[in-house]
Amino acid sequence: MPALNTVGHSTPRIDAVERVTGRAKYTNDVQLPGMLYAKVLRSPHPHARIRSIDTTRAQALPGVKAILTHETTPVVWGAGGIAGGQQYNDEVKKITKHRRYAFNNPVRFVGEPVAAVAAENRHIAEEALRLIAVDYEILPFVLEPEAALESDAPKIWPEGNIAVNNRNEPLPITQKRGDAHAAFATAPHVFEDRYSTSFVHNAQMEPRSAVAHWDGDKLTLYTPTGGISNCQHDMARDLGIADEKVRVVCHYMGGNFGNKNQNQDGDLITAMLAKAAGAPVKLEFSRKDDFIGMHGRWPTVQYYKVAVDNDGTLQAVQLRGYSGMGPYRKNSGAIGGIELYRCPNVDHVVTPVYTNRTVSANFRGPEFPQGFFGIQSMMDDVAYKLNMDPVEFGVKNMSRMFRDEVPFTNFTLEECIRRGAELFDWTQRWRPLPGADAGPIKRGAGFTYMLFRSGLGMSSAVVQVDANAKYTLFVGVTDVGAGAKTTMGLIAAEALGVPLSQVTVVWGDTDRCPYSVGESGSRTTIMTGYAVMEAVRDLKQQLAEKGMPTGSQTLVAKASPNPRLEGKVRNAFGAHFVEVEVDTELGHVRLTKYVAVHDSGRIMNPLTATSQILGAATMGVGMALHENLVYDQKSGQPLSAGFYYDRIPTHLDAPTVEVSFVENDDGYGAYGAKSIGESGIILSPGAINNAIFNAIGKRLKDLPITRDKVLGALA
């Protein structure tokens, strides 16, 4: 892979100075003349029908300018409901039975919006919420997915609690190959186990906020979104206005991690309050609002059954999985991971289930951290039971083609694993006999590997040059924190053959920027980056034909490529190796070494790419050891909504992560770039769990692996 001039060299972010001087403007930093402040009244009940809402006293409070309820504002929030991977499909909104409004009745989880107030300041808005009298008819509720499938469970929707897909069918997600049942009957070794994962909140540092302003019939919405174009389209659709009548602006945002590539109910509520009040409105979520009003990662229960030959060759894998979606299906509820293994017989059935918890949807690598934790713990356990080194078991059984059928554009998984094992010194750190250390402090090593989608797709870019050879790149990215605007600038500079300093990037404003795919699914570098290359290709052709512009002239080129793969699948690969120290007396788990090896294709900017991996791995530590939205089972109330009780990792919880990239260029995407942002978190919970097993000889099966579970296993 020949080196490039600009791409591939560590480069500080083009907006780094703004970020370290406080000059970067986030949504809540927007102050408009005459702006009002808004707050949302949320349901205190997990399931209740609203008999009536009396806003008289709140209306009478001096300074209150507008109040919305489900009675006054029956607006459908299209992106909030039936997803099935098609959350942007207008048809879904029309046909769905399980419609989600901005304000719903009945309310189906603690935290569901009941009313919203705009007032002269945030304190008056908060006071007004307390003056709204809501008469609730309390309904029975259910919190856990398996309990919700019992015949006597409270029905969250009249049709039952299996979450419907976008054809209104209450069907599980299935994948079948061969005859697993027959394989289980004949295989020499069959293992079964149950794993579970918890609801983990995205918990980005910036609590949700939005500022809306109407200029005549045109809405300007400042909002933290990773997809300004998608948000714009969603807002227009939900409000019943043309896309041109919505301008979405997001210059900086305080973290995404998957709950920001659509419009959110807060966006709709803010826009409608601004309309009702005839003034700009800023909505502010409290941290608790954000924890219970925004979605997090879907919790899962996973039952595995695995058949293996005497030589350790996998014969069959079965998964019966249940995902808790909350009362709306905002995303698929899938459980990834079976595709990691080459296996002739697969029987995979995952049922997404409605519950009366906070809604679950995208969170960094949506369905994979849960599933990889389950299956990579399960397979690690199988390896031990067969007296095999887990690394050798993995290499022996890993997929080498997608679902054993379709070739990958390149395949470096074994290289990732081998390099990781070497950097980590696996043979020295791994204990052939788990729990063998004398204690009370015991060490152990674990590993996981992954493959993760890196597909191609449509996005757009515009590039312009003026007579002073100043290049301007227009891209509809917002930069969720991964460094997209810098990456786009680097790709443009590389393609143009000019230094980065000659390229100005314009981003984050639908009135100024072309469509971009949105910063979710680790797609922006691949798709928008490729559009940048195509736009530059066009510009260079124009320059060759017309020469440099003169005077006030400019040359402009745009591209909206939609490249496809024929007969191949494109994946990123990786392997994480973790060493832990378990204090068996105190139940304490500490990470003492962490090696992450990734093939994310060619690395555009090693500086920011490395940050992605070490940050995601650290986020995975939180998922592995601490984070869980705990509910009181009797009342259906969330108890741990906030940074303190949810135990988000601190400086002292973060391991030192050694990152290594296996680089290559498979000829696709932007200079061979593949996905990166999500992959880091997918591997860590399983690797940590496997290391804990190696240290203490006890297999933990339920996330998070808190102290009580460690001590319980050792008791």
Place this chain on the structure above:
Amino acid sequence: MNEKLPDSPDWTRREFLAGTSAALVVAAAAAGTLEAQTPGAAPAIAVDPAVPHSTIRLTVNGVARDVEVEDRWTLAELLRDRLGLTGTKIGCDRGECGACTVLVDDQPVYSCSNLAVWMDGRRVTTVEGLSNGGPLTPLQQAFVAHDAAQCGFCTSGQLMSATALLKRNPRPSAADVKAALAGNLCRCGNYNRYVDSVVAAGGGVRSSVGGDQ
């Protein structure tokens, strides 16, 4: 950066929407050159005369000020909404995350968890006061070089805690940095970068995070 995209008939609506300019504070500043709002020039929240309020005298980033505040305003509210110093962020408003960290008499505190009225006679430094319009401090430079800020929302708070640390301990070890910054969460998980930045700003040798050489 005030370039307007030229119109072009074959662009679809989704690719480009013609701009209409609203007279908005932030909209007026184009991406890439967003300037800090000048304190006092930004539309500021006003004291509600019906609510208990007080006049305090404090120094903010070297400038002495007499300010009227509602007794219930937090220091964060005063800084952000009254003085326009929005570099200080509110992540939780409960003293659980550190995004709002500022220095009061050189000590890092949570500005969300201190009332403005308690700041009478005190000296407050925010992220805007670190370089005060001049060149970046060595710490800020180290943050840039080491990619300390991912989303950037916690960065101001990390900077303030680290600034206080370096004043007390000019050459901190990684362990010193972690202890001093333990009250500053980073959900992007970029802790290794933050620690390396602060250690480097103190002239120490940074730890080895692979991949970015």
Place this chain on the structure above:
Amino acid sequence: MKTFTNSNARDPQQAVKLARDAHAAGKAASFVAGGSDLLALVKERIIQPDVLINLRGLQNASEVTSSGGAVTIGAGISLDALSRHETIRTQFPALAEAAGSVATPQIRNVGTLGGNVAQRPWCWYYRNGFPCYKNGGNQCFSFAGENQFHAIFGGGPSYIVHPSDTAPALMALDATFRIVGPFGERTVSAKDFFVLPRQNAAQENVLGADDVLVSIQLPAAMAGARGRYHKVLDREAWTHAVVSAAVVLKMDGDVCRSARVVLGGVAPIPWRLPEVEQLLAGQRITDDLAVRAGAASIAGARALSKNAYKLPLTKGVVRRAILEARG
């Protein structure tokens, strides 16, 4: 946030008067020093004061004075200053360590010793506004609920655990508390300062609504004893103690003359372990003795449905703390 008036007090007597006046006028009043925790409670409307009586301006409130080996610490001293104070670090190390283990640097810079000792519980039912004993109700939701962080000693009818890190250290150091109230001054021993829920389920100590905790005295008899505060957190920083142990050993060479061992995180008050203390007294602190002390530490403990792990954890923390105190 709810409206309230901030009233700055110059001295404890004026603070008391401000509180009495507010209460006489039918207003709710709260004393505030560092204020980090108090403001969080006000924002959540767990408490709803009309008047905040600000103790930050009290004269000499943060002084540490020595007299014949005894030390008097102003309740207004910041936890950070306390943790770094030379006399405290060298003569009463368990307290310095405890103060340094609280929350985060930002909180320790404003949080005070008095506020830490008197802070309200961090039970998530209380903090989420459940109508429990601590919120004016008449039940404890943790008993049949999510009680993984709740009491194994001294519970009933409320099962909160006392949240303070400094309180176990103070009890281990045989501290006394000087209180200024409407009827003048009084001094209360640590044993009498904290109250079990069976005595008063609504509060954690004897402070009345108009009482100000002014200073805390450590006796000369404890000066120079070996000490250790061992705290187990639920992540590596910024949680209250899951289980902690303050151990103070008075040694004659390698023989323990007398010992005080007090647990945090396990009971509604700092929980003293007299049996363990007796086990140590007059003995050489061997590894084996520490194991036996750990085993003895959970005598009489009763686990709730989800906190049985605190039993082995307590044993381990006590064993380690004793060995660490021994040095």
